[in-house]
Amino acid sequence: MSTHTPTTHAHVQLDVQAIRQQFPILGEKVHDRPLVFLDSAASAQKPNAVIDSMASTMRHQYANIHRGLHWMSERTTEAYEGVRDLVADFLNAPSREEIVFTRNSTEAINLVAHSFGALLKPGQAVLISQMEHHANLVPWQMLRDRAGIDLRVAPITDDGDLDMDAYKALLADGKVALVSITHMSNVLGTITPAKQIADIAHAAGALVLFDGSQSVVHHKTDVQELGADFYTFTGHKLYGPTGIGVLWARRDLLEQMPPFLGGGDMISTVTFERSTWANIPHKFEAGTPAIVETIGLGAAIDWVSKIGFDAIAAHEAELTAHALTRLATVPGLSIVGRPRVRGGVVSFTMADVHPHDIATLLDRNGIAIRAGHHCAEPLMRRLGLSATARASFGIYTQKEEIDVLADTLVRIRDFFV
Template sequence: MSAILEKGPVHQFDSAAIRQQFPILAQKVHDRPLVFLDSAASAQKPNAVIDCMADTMRTQYANIHRGLHWMSERTTEAYEGVRDQVAAFLNAPSREEIVFTRNSTEAINLVAYSFGALLKPGQAVVISEMEHHANLVPWQMLRDRAGIELRIAPITDEGDLDLDALQDILSDGQVALVAITHMSNVLGSVTPARQIADMAHAAGAQVLFDGSQFVVHRKTDVQALGADFYTFTGHKLYGPTGIGILWARKALLDAMPPFMGGGDMISTVTFERSTWAHVPHKFEAGTPAIIEAIGLGAAISWVEKVGMEAVTAHEAALTSYALTRLANVPGLKVIGAPKDRGGVISFTMDDVHPHDIATLLDRNGVAVRAGHHCAEPLMRRLGLTATARASFGIYTVQEEIDVLADTLVRIRNFFV
């Protein structure tokens, strides 16, 4: 387990009671009970989130920040209250360091554009071989636009970041930013974030962690991690789509130019020039995702009520159980064997294409993901074109792992 997990007693974890709070899990797919094992792509939503968003629209919706009437003031208070929630959730030093975005992808693009504007030709950005396209393509665009160098830190055959190779990449002092996933969406590899941050800072670089997968499974403390930037997305954390988070140290946000121009990110505007609002509003142009932000706040409250320690223990047990069950499926190969794995397992099966695996599982009510998982360079590194992927959430139970494994055996027998 990660060294940053919370200490103290584990909350009581009642899987049946938790599942009852997710109405979508009660339905059938192809006349089979739904087994949803695609939470790494997007998690299902509890009633607490659904009801909160619906209630906001029914009873108090208005645009925020500039309205002087009761409805606007109430909605503004709810919206800005989520900023405080997120700051506490990440243990951020200040609420002013929390920027609302649409998702992790937009958050990383914001950093690539705005922090990237401070970089000079010849400076370098480092990513790893296991990055999601969201933490690759923006840096390619910056490279092509600004003349920076993009360096790739390799991974081991087991799926861990090669720290010795990373140290060599940092050694010339030209790296301005290290941007690394905190947990791989393909391999489940949890990267040693604090060690990476210390290495980057010793080389004079800032560090960004893509926490899209990690924050769902484990306690996240940006100060303990030594991060400079941290991103995550609401829809994987049992909240709605269309809302994400960028956390960054205030000194960096102050130095960075705006990402987009328009209303709400300005202090003054004339035809000759504009001046910018203070952070974080400098980076939040236009009417934001008001309902979605409030829904994210409801999701965070719900997860914290369950207890992140309990979530971590539950999903660690599930992952261990799943690895054991899948090891007994003939012809199945689990991809990667990282030292620290979150609740994501990618696999292949002899003589069966991953798309066929996913299609046949779906016919039995089991939802998994198949393809390159928005990580084509990683697939090439692994010598693969695609994998099937099972990923676990707070509502996943061992009986669903049994259905997965038993169905995979039947699929294998069908093709042999």
């Protein structure tokens, strides 16, 4: 099965061995085999910089934030709010007040569906694509069912790209209020043409949300350059901890939107009769937040920023090209999707071998991949599949590990034939 070559990047040398030394888990063994971790799209491993920052916070200065007047609380508040500045710079957001901390991308999208969705009227529409993760589908179904909006789905091509002609046609009647589309597919690796998507949507009077859960790991993200109105990502795929995600939204939209959750820290005043809300972004951050996890996210952003996305993108483009070439030599293996531009995710099937069996047997050889529908059941149906096996790459992945994967898949194929 033919494949398209990933986008090329200016070659920037990356010292992968030095990077791997910063990930203690990569020295572990699984079933007495060296760990080959090829499941970074599900959740990336954590470097010492992240682990140490979180441990240091808990050991030396932990306290609740925003409310305390003592030294510990003030220092921890400074560290926590400093991450808001880091994230704003990371996304090139116009203002730190446009950065809302959430638990993950799923919560961020639910926040938009609830709060921006409250501004929509029956007859208006939200437009998604066939390649969305459930996190960018189910919240819009829930909004449709409670608010009477229309939910439209833009098709993809057989190669796994967004069908841009069909996408544009779905916007033609001017009823779409919001386009919500992945910036990079977690199944196909497709990197969507975000700027073009946004330009077409805006010309039709629609706003745009990009789910950046996969894409922020691989490429520099500039929300202003993309023309986004909302952007979400999650910390645990960006070498940070679980339990922390980000919603970026334009200030004017956040000002209009009602709160998502009620409680402490999101209020200005409270009486038994009524409450008033805090200024953005705190209006959307009810209760004690994920303090330590947010500080860990800041450490992760610092860490990847020092390495640089030119180097990261070049390394992962080489890995992906190598994987497409090596996997194509495995008898009976078919790579799923041939998008024009793709990131470091490769899904595949093997004739006569179920993806779950592939993953189980690879695990016995110390190789971690993902198998299943990848929280994208409608996409699987579009592809005519029930599941795929998926290898995904990170900054610490080596070509030699991809070779081990390919060689082991050949042995698995021989076992079943």
